[in-house]
Amino acid sequence: MGRYVLRRVLQMVPVFIGSTFLIFFMVYALGDPVAALFGDKAPDPATAARIREDLYLDEPLWSQYVHYMGQVFSGDFGTAFNGQPVTELMAGAFPVTLRLTVVAVVFEMALGVTLGVLSGLRRGRGLDTSVLLLTLVVVSIPTFVSGTVLQYLFGVEWGLARPSVSPEAPFAQLLLPGVVLGLVSLAYTTRLTRTSVVENARADYVRTAVAKGLPRHRIVTRHLLRNSLIPVVTFLGTDIGALMGGAIVTERIFNIHGVGYQLYQGILRQNSPTVVGFVTILVIVFLVANLLVDLLYAVLDPRIRYA
Amino acid sequence: MPEPFETQLDMTEALAPAAGGGGPMAASGTDALRGGGPPRTRRRMPWRREIRTGGLPGGRGLWSDAWHDLRRNPVFIVSALVILFLVTIAIWPQAIADGNPYQGNLAKAQEGPAPGHPFGYDLQGRDVYTRTVYGARASITVGICATAGAALLGSLLGGLAGFFGGWWDALLSRLADVFFGIPILLGGLVFLSVVTSGSVWPVVGFIVLLGWPQISRIARGSVVTVKQHDYVQAARALGAGSGRTLLRHIAPNAVAPVIVVATIALGTYIALEATLSFLGVGLKPPTVSWGIDISSASAQIRNAPHMLLWPAGALSVTVLAFIMLGDAVRDALDPRLR
């Protein structure tokens, strides 16, 4: 297993280089960002040329990339157009987004697995149908709507929560945004759990456990659930990165200056240091999450081993 | 700890004479947990069916067994009919809507239902009913094609990664990781803004491109699990080749999570199309789609909730039909349910 982990960590190097170059190239392909800095006036060519020079935009793509990577390895991720260092933006955004993601993941995991197990065990009954309806609702109602409606109800109508999150963004204020963020994923975790439970409820080890006369809750938690978690855990592994980088709607509704928001701003302004910096960290998050998921497989199902 | 050795019991049971076909769909799943008597489930392991197929030239294969089951499943029939209906109006919206989905009367903007306009009007004063019917074409095309594309590509690459492991896994999984890293907005701006045609295919292609990694991870995880099962080991021990093992033994047992994720993703892809259109890089105006209408209704949720209700309802029905269909297919592929 040690060797396996080492190998996976080494694999991160080409992925890191590949994705930074890909993202760098994509931002480059968007075109010249400088004109937009001047708003609706045509940029004065001399000033624009100076700004391009400062940003190394007058150099060929490969040399821009090499220069950028050189900076990155010395710890400098460049600056955004408002003059703020990207590292400062990241230091502000990632902790908040991480907390938000934790809330969302705990929510979708805890509630999703519970609802999934219950509806799997009571297939075709009222609860199962309600869970199906919930799934349909969260899939077809945009996050923008669920977010603003919940924000209004909790924040204004009932006064139970602040409509906007303060810059410090403590966990308590992130509960509502986290739930909103986790809603769509909740549909996935619930239905994945349900399906696995339905399948595994017929598995041999469950039947054996029943035959051995083990108590029901023990069968469910120790045998059934554990084996049903693999698809759910896999899904969460893919979801963590998406939640961190793609929470733009939720972040905007609740005024959270997180990763999704900064990334979004960076892309619209075509600021490659911001975009590449944030995406690089996100890719590392994906890689680590997927590695953890793979290691979890072996814990959840000991028959799975790694060479 | 799970008990890995139980399976011996199945081996003996599995070698017993075949017990015949499909039990009631929803019944057997949880019996084992109800306590009391012995499990009622009649079991047939896939590899055993193979023995039978091999032995009896006229016998049905796994997939035709599944089809046989499906045809008798009311859930399948209902969901198939709904989908058929949706596809019909996607092709021929004039059949049930004779209005004009493009032209509106701004004077009636956001007004509620009126005679001849049962769903009310949208922000531009266009008939919501007509828009909902006409929106099916783009949304159903994007939903079905993008889901099919992402599911096929994702299952294929994920399945291969999980089955072969090693370098295959490393290569395919890390490739997926790179694609995971592309922000939708950036990808959309780069890949779709160069497209000038008004067709849906670039959008479908783009969603497949960004959608496959997730399904591939799910498929890979599923294959990794199923690969360890006894019947797979047994089949390999009996000399089944890689392709045969993967297709006949692993795929049917590993497909459930993929179906679940794909059917829900169908709904999110339809919404994703709207996000892209909203960013100015999706379907070109004046294309009508549920996603675009849901997106513009969202901003007006406080002023005119009816604008959201109908296209979102249509999206729900579509997703529901596919979830039910997915469930039915999954059940049909699960031999333990027979």
Added chain:
Amino acid sequence: MRTASHRSPIRRTLSTGCAGALVGVVALSATACGGGDSGGSGSGIIRSSWGDPPNPLEPANTNEVQGGKVLDMIFRGLKTYDPETGEAKDALADRITTSDQRNYTVTIKRGHRFANGEKVTARSFVDAWNYGALLDNKQRNAYFFEYIEGYDKVHPLSGSPTAKTLSGLRVKDDRTFTVRLTQKFSTWPKTLGYNAYVPLPRAFFTHHAAWLKRPVGNGPYEVASYSKGAVMKLRTRDDYKGPDKPRNKGVDLRVYTDSNTAYTDLQAGNLDLVDDVPAQQLKFVRADLGNRYINQPAGIIQTLTFPMYDSAWRGPAKAKLRRGISMAINRKQITERIFRNTRTPASDWTSPVLRREGGYRPGLCGNACAYDPARARKLIEAAGGLPGGRMTITYNADTGSHKDWVDAVCNSVNATLHSDRACVGKPVGTFADYRNKMAGKQMTGPFRAGWQMDYPLIQNFLQPLYYTGASSNDGHWSDPAFDKLVNQANAASATGAAVTSFQDAEKILAEQMPAIPLWYQNGSAGYSERLSDVVLNQFSVPVYHQIEVG
């Protein structure tokens, strides 16, 4: 959403509305986020919404509303615009004199100091202007100094500057400096209320990085703390000598990512003032806020500009076509139904905030701006129909909710022409791409343009937009008669004569219709019960120093 900060960096794009809707993953636009709870009731502090400025907060580098809002509070220039009449009044200027409309002598008032105690002198202005103009400093608004002699030396079109300072600026003594312009410009003193012309303290040059972290100016407020992306706390200066001493103790500008969130926070009592009521809340804003809602004209006009470099649209022969399209647009209905009266149908190329004295003349456009589908169809047909039977309206999708009104305009044109698809919207993903397409002359049909004035003068609504080769003449229209009238207006010594010449120039626009005036945009704001005396100036920015708390 109003994108305030992202919004075209520049205070002239309009955008508004709420983009809203985002189904899947991404949403648009920006304005930014809540601060702590400092400034609760009784403290005399106004809690106001803000968007993080996209550029560093240097005066000559700030070209959009959000940064401008701060500069308005912490600086005072030579002139200031009366929030009600828009008249340019002396602020720090004691007097500005000229005998030839080209050489000006500026004398500043005594006794003004920066917040760090430094005296405001003639040098404070001259240094600041030289800094703003010098190419090496890469100031986005450097062109504001282009009328001053020597600009071509400090800011050459290419290559390095050959001088560090503007030869047209001379310090006479502590309170006096002279300015020599490159040409006659009678209304030049009235432009001096713009942010780029404020004085700067020595600390700006000697401790630049520290200054940017916490800007120091000479205005009624000083920056107490600034945490980027979150909140800027401004406090009233006790030692401020001007007549516009604040009636409150300070302002907390809180960054919001979305104007709708700010509005919700206002409803929940966590915020006192939003200066952008999101479009989706307008239907109920009276019910929510009663009389605490302001909706008044601002110096912003929106137009559909034609690409006059494209043979399909170019030339006087196509003027009929352009006028026909203008007449096919039902402005009144769109401003009512889509904008809920936060826009007013336009009938000239200026803005109501200029008032009639300043050159605003409703109806100047005549029939060409009145909705008349029958005549519109005839005109368009007489001109040979739309080029290829189709037209697109190009807009950028990332800021504001332009889609809604573009679709409505197209529907109006389509209804006129009895066609479903004669006119369709054509979104472009980012503002940068949109600007680049414009600069590259790649537009193939009319495109949206918004202009927010820099200063309330009719000159600012016409010359930068329609003069041959002007910096915002994005349609590349050119007409010698128009240029001549503008020159004549600039050289006129009496304001009345200048305005008349500008209006004569405007009549050429009505004939040629290089840009269709759509509507004048209003500024809107909502505030809490804690506040009173809230007004907006012509730039749709709240006049903070007049607001009373509690």
